[in-house]
Amino acid sequence: MTRSPIARGLLAVLLGTLVLGAGLASAQTLRIGYLAGPPTLDPHLSTTRATADIAINVFETLVGYGEDFSPQPQIATSWEVSPDGLVYTFDIRQGVTFHDGSTLTSEDVLASIERIREVGAYRARLADVTELTAPDEYTIQLTLSQPNASLFSAFADPLMAILPAEVVDSPELTGEQLIGTGPFRFVEWLPDQHVRLAKFDEYVQHEGEASGNTGARVAYVDEVLFIPVPEEGARAAGLQTGEYHIVDGVPYGAGRRLMGSDEVEILQFEQYMKPFIYINQQETRPTGDINIRRAIQAALDHDEIFAVAAEGYGTVDPSIGFGVWTTDAGSEYFNLDDQELAREYLAAANYDGTPIVLVTNTDYDVMYRSALMIERQLKEVGFEVEVQVYDWAGSRAVRDTFEYDLFISGHLLQVDPTVIEFHLKGETSPFAYDDPVASDLLDQGRRETDLAKRQEIYAELQRRVYEQVAWIKLFDQNTFQGTRADVSGYKPWPYIRAWNVQIAD
Amino acid sequence: MFTYALQRLVTTIPTVLIAAVLAFVLIRLAPGDPAAAFLSPEATQDEIIVVQQRLGLDQPLPVQFVYWFGNVLRGDLGRSFFLGRDVLTAIGERIPATLQLTGLALLFALVVGVSAGIIAAINHNRLLDRIVMVFSLFGVSLPVFWLGLMLMWVFAVNLRWFPTGGYVPLFGDLLGGLKATALPAISLGTLHATLTARITRSSMLEVMRKDFARTARSKGLSERKVNLKHVLRNALIPVVTVLGVTLGALLSGAVIIETVFTYPGIGRLVVRAVQQRDYNLVQGVLLVVTGIYVFVNLLVDLSYGLFDPRIRYD
Numbered sequence: 078m079t080r081s082p083i084a085r086g087l088l089a090v091l092l093g094t095l096v097l098g099a100g101l102a103s104a105q106t107l108r109i110g111y112l113a114g115p116p117t118l119d120p121h122l123s124t125t126r127a128t129a130d131i132a133i134n135v136f137e138t139l140v141g142y143g144e145d146f147s148p149q150p151q152i153a154t155s156w157e158v159s160p161d162g163l164v165y166t167f168d169i170r171q172g173v174t175f176h177d178g179s180t181l182t183s184e185d186v187l188a189s190i191e192r193i194r195e196v197g198a199y200r201a202r203l204a205d206v207t208e209l210t211a212p213d214e215y216t217i218q219l220t221l222s223q224p225n226a227s228l229f230s231a232f233a234d235p236l237m238a239i240l241p242a243e244v245v246d247s248p249e250l251t252g253e254q255l256i257g258t259g260p261f262r263f264v265e266w267l268p269d270q271h272v273r274l275a276k277f278d279e280y281v282q283h284e285g286e287a288s289g290n291t292g293a294r295v296a297y298v299d300e301v302l303f304i305p306v307p308e309e310g311a312r313a314a315g316l317q318t319g320e321y322h323i324v325d326g327v328p329y330g331a332g333r334r335l336m337g338s339d340e341v342e343i344l345q346f347e348q349y350m351k352p353f354i355y356i357n358q359q360e361t362r363p364t365g366d367i368n369i370r371r372a373i374q375a376a377l378d379h380d381e382i383f384a385v386a387a388e389g390y391g392t393v394d395p396s397i398g399f400g401v402w403t404t405d406a407g408s409e410y411f412n413l414d415d416q417e418l419a420r421e422y423l424a425a426a427n428y429d430g431t432p433i434v435l436v437t438n439t440d441y442d443v444m445y446r447s448a449l450m451i452e453r454q455l456k457e458v459g460f461e462v463e464v465q466v467y468d469w470a471g472s473r474a475v476r477d478t479f480e481y482d483l484f485i486s487g488h489l490l491q492v493d494p495t496v497i498e499f500h501l502k503g504e505t506s507p508f509a510y511d512d513p514v515a516s517d518l519l520d521q522g523r524r525e526t527d528l529a530k531r532q533e534i535y536a537e538l539q540r541r542v543y544e545q546v547a548w549i550k551l552f553d554q555n556t557f558q559g560t561r562a563d564v565s566g567y568k569p570w571p572y573i574r575a576w577n578v579q580i581a582d
Numbered sequence: 583m584f585t586y587a588l589q590r591l592v593t594t595i596p597t598v599l600i601a602a603v604l605a606f607v608l609i610r611l612a613p614g615d616p617a618a619a620f621l622s623p624e625a626t627q628d629e630i631i632v633v634q635q636r637l638g639l640d641q642p643l644p645v646q647f648v649y650w651f652g653n654v655l656r657g658d659l660g661r662s663f664f665l666g667r668d669v670l671t672a673i674g675e676r677i678p679a680t681l682q683l684t685g686l687a688l689l690f691a692l693v694v695g696v697s698a699g700i701i702a703a704i705n706h707n708r709l710l711d712r713i714v715m716v717f718s719l720f721g722v723s724l725p726v727f728w729l730g731l732m733l734m735w736v737f738a739v740n741l742r743w744f745p746t747g748g749y750v751p752l753f754g755d756l757l758g759g760l761k762a763t764a765l766p767a768i769s770l771g772t773l774h775a776t777l778t779a780r781i782t783r784s785s786m787l788e789v790m791r792k793d794f795a796r797t798a799r800s801k802g803l804s805e806r807k808v809n810l811k812h813v814l815r816n817a818l819i820p821v822v823t824v825l826g827v828t829l830g831a832l833l834s835g836a837v838i839i840e841t842v843f844t845y846p847g848i849g850r851l852v853v854r855a856v857q858q859r860d861y862n863l864v865q866g867v868l869l870v871v872t873g874i875y876v877f878v879n880l881l882v883d884l885s886y887g888l889f890d891p892r893i894r895y896d
Contacts, residue, residue, distance in 0.1 A: 116664050269846035306844045310731055314739045314746040470859050474614030
């Protein structure tokens, strides 16, 4: 050992750097490339998937989703529903710590739910709640005006986050106010660059196996970066080079090519999107005539549209719902591909050649491609078709003017069947659909808590809307996700889950 | 010189005013407004009207314009609906990245372009000249996004010499910054490298024939000295003229390149703003970019005195 203090000092610095470097070298950052950055990180104010993907890792909800979307314990460990279905009592989990160190009590749960009821984007889902109380520190009770079969589903949505009572008065949560109870905590948001999360060391795992967003969730990695990569070629390239460990939305061509690679694993996320045609029901439009609508329904060859628009990744079936809500009711009206029948209906309608206005957008490739195929198929049976192409925001605006006949849209996977009320009830239907029988079925479905009866109601509804040609579901589209070979524990699901994911050293 | 600069500054005012009006009008021509884009697809008409009122969109257009422009004159570009930040802050956060990209692209265009132009001019009508001209034809014809994706494919995905995207500031990490910005800068700068090469070449050819060049040669100076010392300085004047236009073109080309290379600059910001109909942000970006463009052209005009002593400003 040298006597020079300078040399010793330098040696200390060197050793210190080596130790620090070793420590840093073992810190793992999970890099996730996905489609779009979030418009806001405030979970209550957003309805976009981009916000939900981050929220589900940072926040927790009153109840959570199992892998099959059944309600499972999350912030609430158990619950009771009164026999008349109007009073819900939840037992709140004890020993839950927020990311700022404070302990969660029923006061926080109350404040969060109140915030949603007041300013939340999804407040309509809690419209039946008339009373909300916290009888003690670890109990929540709410009273409904009528039975609501979707209440659990509403609370389980990742955006219905439970926040500390101190932050609920903020008009929009940003930065340090983004305090949750999940396995990861928020660190920073650089718009267009990344959202950075870090492992929350004081997270206490819940009991049970990991299922959906509940159960045992372990943050194996030290940090997670959500990186918005809007250009699909760049997402695929980044997956191939290893810049991203997980990529959501690998284009079909690149996905096929990468399926043969040792370094990458391509996973299919099923039923990612269901493209629909909304049909304008107004009397003033050509499609206001049931025969015209039936002609359109008969003319469509869904297999062909599917083959072109989704390149064969997915399935062609009539079911509007998924999981336990899958039904083939009304399939006699689906995928008819019967040109003769279509021409008969056209004749019955005395079709005078008025062009059918078909509105689509280029932001969603599957919708654009579907529109082109639909145009061709309709023309083949004798329709005049005028295709109008916009970007998504533009097409939405046109939809709101009702100056269209056919509008191509898509539904991302939605768990609860009541979400279609918006489309199928007269007050809100974006295509002016207003049918008393359908409305009545929707109301029944909302109230009926017995699963088997509820399934029957929605099956009946599906038959009704296809019989009347309110809208036409095209098919189910799968999307590709990719992971590097050294990543384990990741499973595709409607939201990106960073817990239980490990990167091999 | 001072009065000239002042005069030029005054003439920029109508330019900026026209740009402001155009920015305001153009984004409103697209169907759809921020309220609809902001709310979920299931929003009711009532909810949309509430948001429109909050954003001031229910006012008549001239009122909206006067309100916005009045604030602009006070240095307030308004608030981005979607980012929840001041427009000026949002732009300010991204300007360094875009300046880094356009700066490197411009440097690439100048260095490669001028060198190629000189080589072509000196070897006029010989093989080297023809090679340079063929390459410049390619450079002008290739779409910039295709070039970007091809460079990414070869150098990032296959050779792994560069990352596929992202931003690393030069001032924090010089080598990392150069590596991350190299491919986007080259993609962006190639077109202008070729244009610069052509201008340099034809300008040099013209100046090389001038009397003073002949005089220099007859004095016994080497060809090299004649070209690089005497001819080049004069030949560069058109290049400098075009510099201002080049910068403007680079700024607009950056929009595409930033999307391809996941580069968080003003280009990506404005694309997202347009898609979301974020009126304040779109208007603000267009105004700032116009301002930069006008300012650079002013500097270019004032710099002529350095190149050509014959130019006076009174």
